[in-house]
Amino acid sequence: xxxxxQHHLTDALMMAYSAGSLPEAFSLTVATHISMCDECRARxxxxxxxxxxxxxxxxxxxxxxDSFASTMARIRAAxxxxxxxxxxxxxxxxxxxxxxxxxxxxxRWRPVGMGVRQAILPTSKxxxxxxxxxxxGAAVPDHGHRGTELTLVLQGAFVDQVDRxxxxxxxxxxxxxxxxxxxxxxxxxxxxAATDAPLRFRALMPRLAQPFLRI
Amino acid sequence: MYDxxxxxxxxxxxxxxxxxxxxxxxxxxxxxPGQVTTAKDMENTEWVSCIAAIRDTQDEAAFARxxxxxxxxxxxxxxxxxxxxxxxxxxxxxxxxxxxxxxxxFDPTRASAATWIFTIARNxxxxxxxxxxxxxxxDLTWGIAPEPDQADVLALQQESDQLSAxxxxxxxxxxxxxxxxxFSDLSHSEIAEQTGLPLGTIKSRIRLALDRLRHAMK
Numbered sequence: 001x002x003x004x005x006q007h008h009l010t011d012a013l014m015m016a017y018s019a020g021s022l023p024e025a026f027s028l029t030v031a032t033h034i035s036m037c038d039e040c041r042a043r044x045x046x047x048x049x050x051x052x053x054x055x056x057x058x059x060x061x062x063x064x065x066d067s068f069a070s071t072m073a074r075i076r077a078a079x080x081x082x083x084x085x086x087x088x089x090x091x092x093x094x095x096x097x098x099x100x101x102x103x104x105x106x107x108r109w110r111p112v113g114m115g116v117r118q119a120i121l122p123t124s125k126x127x128x129x130x131x132x133x134x135x136x137g138a139a140v141p142d143h144g145h146r147g148t149e150l151t152l153v154l155q156g157a158f159v160d161q162v163d164r165x166x167x168x169x170x171x172x173x174x175x176x177x178x179x180x181x182x183x184x185x186x187x188x189x190x191x192x193a194a195t196d197a198p199l200r201f202r203a204l205m206p207r208l209a210q211p212f213l214r215i
Numbered sequence: 216m217y218d219x220x221x222x223x224x225x226x227x228x229x230x231x232x233x234x235x236x237x238x239x240x241x242x243x244x245x246x247x248p249g250q251v252t253t254a255k256d257m258e259n260t261e262w263v264s265c266i267a268a269i270r271d272t273q274d275e276a277a278f279a280r281x282x283x284x285x286x287x288x289x290x291x292x293x294x295x296x297x298x299x300x301x302x303x304x305x306x307x308x309x310x311x312x313x314x315x316x317x318x319x320x321f322d323p324t325r326a327s328a329a330t331w332i333f334t335i336a337r338n339x340x341x342x343x344x345x346x347x348x349x350x351x352x353x354d355l356t357w358g359i360a361p362e363p364d365q366a367d368v369l370a371l372q373q374e375s376d377q378l379s380a381x382x383x384x385x386x387x388x389x390x391x392x393x394x395x396x397x398f399s400d401l402s403h404s405e406i407a408e409q410t411g412l413p414l415g416t417i418k419s420r421i422r423l424a425l426d427r428l429r430h431a432m433k
Contacts, residue, residue, distance in 0.1 A: 011425055012418075014404075019397045020337040020349065028350040036355035044352075044379075045325070051378040052330030060287035061294055064304055068282055071308040075315050094353040124347045133333050150326070160291065186269070 007169040009033055009040045015152075018047035025194040028121070029150045029170070030093060032192055035093035036152075036168040058160035092154060096192060099129070104190070107131055116140055127196040132185040134158065134191070147197030149173045151181070156189030158182060255379070259372035262328035263412060270318035281328070286311050288338045295398040296340050306343050311337045316332060324367040327375035381431035389424035392417060399401075 008029060016022045017030040034041050064070075081194055088094075090103035099107050101120040109117040109131075117133040127147075134140060136156070151158075157166040161177040165171050173179065183189035236421050268274035286307050293303035313335050323333050341349045381391060395406050403421075407414040 004258075011422070015396060015421070015425075016402070018337075019400075020341045021396070021402055024347045024350070029351045037318040041352065046432075048326065048334055049330050049378050050377055050382065050393070051333040051397050052327055052375060053382050055285075055288055055336065056289050056293055056327060056329040056332045056379060058288050058385060058398075061291040061300075061303070063286050063290060063307065067304065067308060068284065071282065071286075071311050072278075074308060074312045078312065078316065091355060094348040098350065119326055124345070212354055 003040070004166060005037050005168040007163070007171060008037065009043075009170060010172060013045050014040070014047050017051075018044070018051055022125040023127035023194075023196060024144070025031035026150060026196070027146075028123060028129050029101060029152050029192055029194040031095040031151050032093050032154075033168070034168050035089075035095060063141040075132070077119060090138050096154075100131075109133060114138060127194055129194045130193065132189075132191045132193055134181070134189040135182040135185055139180050139193045140181040147174075147195060149195045152192045154190045154192060158189050158191070159184065172194070216308050217274050232425050241370050245335050253376060255376045256369065256373050259327050259329075260369065263323040263368060263372065266314070266318050268319050269315055278311075281314065282311055283317060283330075285314075285332050288290060289332065292333075292336055292398060293340060293343075296400045297344060298340070302343065306336075313339070320362065322340075324353075324371055325361045327372055330375060331390070376387070378428065378432060380430050384431070385424055385427060389427070396421065 002037070013022075013030055017027055022030065034044055037081075061202050090097065092104055097103055100119075108120045109119050110116050115135040117136045119131045121129040121131065123129050131154075132140065136155075150170060151165070152170045153165050155167060157164060157169075157182040159165070160171070160181045162171065162173075162179065164184075181191075262281060262284075265274075265277035268277035269281075271360050288306040288350065289310050290300075290303045294300065298306065310332065314332060317335075321328075326334075332398055338349050341347050380395065385393070392406070395410075396403070399406070399408065399409075404418050406412075407417055410417075
């Protein structure tokens, strides 16, 4: 599957993820894509290496006089870490399972109309991460964006004005584009979508519904 | 609103060579400057031994050496990200304590000590300054060998050193922006506000910098 991924992360996204300046919902989407995509995983290593080189080259700020002793005291006082049992890759990649609290069968879907369902994941408020379930052949209403939207396909595929997006593909959309993602006829499509501003729907009904549905 | 992603319209770039590319070919096949073991490479491999000594024998002297080198840099990094001196001191101590506790997870065929410590410090910063978690990619279970191949370790350390040199050689205007992107906890548009530079200028300088780094690593 991993070789079939056509749509990858940009340098800007990888750098911001490595630098730690992305909102949590975007970090989750990037981490999930890297979990699915060997090519981006390999590219990403270099960005952390840049961070390490910058740390190595930075000026120093003197630590306080007793800082080494304090740190040793911290180490001695630390209780052994109780590690939660590591989750295994199931239908969904591990970082996503951590936010759902389980695999695909643990998702608590809410209908949003026309057969489309969503589940909002618990992240910081700077951006929103949601799972979308689009039945085969159904469309998410035509919408534009005030900010940036990342859409990562987990299962199935969708098509919009830009291209076709299959499992592992990530679409990165900014405010210039109005699009109507339509799930492939063949199978239901499940996506992870992260947005940093509310979507703008062009049809009347979804806009009325927007405040209630948080889409 | 977050719009630092606008570099997204850049064409799909040729990737920076991943660390594993060199690992696959083995250090022995490298030619040219890569074969020279520099003072910096030796320092890098020494940090690797220090972390192994902490893992194997809880060696406090080895830890003190790492502490003397890295703790003041971590503190500087956190202060440039907006932490005050007290918070930066506390976080730097926590980062060093984490290094001790997680020494067994360090894989010198995948990262230099500086890179690994950067990732710990960055995660601590996100937690302390933003009160957020940082989702991590799924770990690949390719199984870490108990004793990594020394040629692989050296190759990775040399590559990290090479990248450091390439960053130091960047034109000042580009290097400053790369540093800001990593150290300041600001998005590109926030950097634009802070510096008064147009957003497009910031994006193109960062793009040029990454192109230069790619070229230097070829």
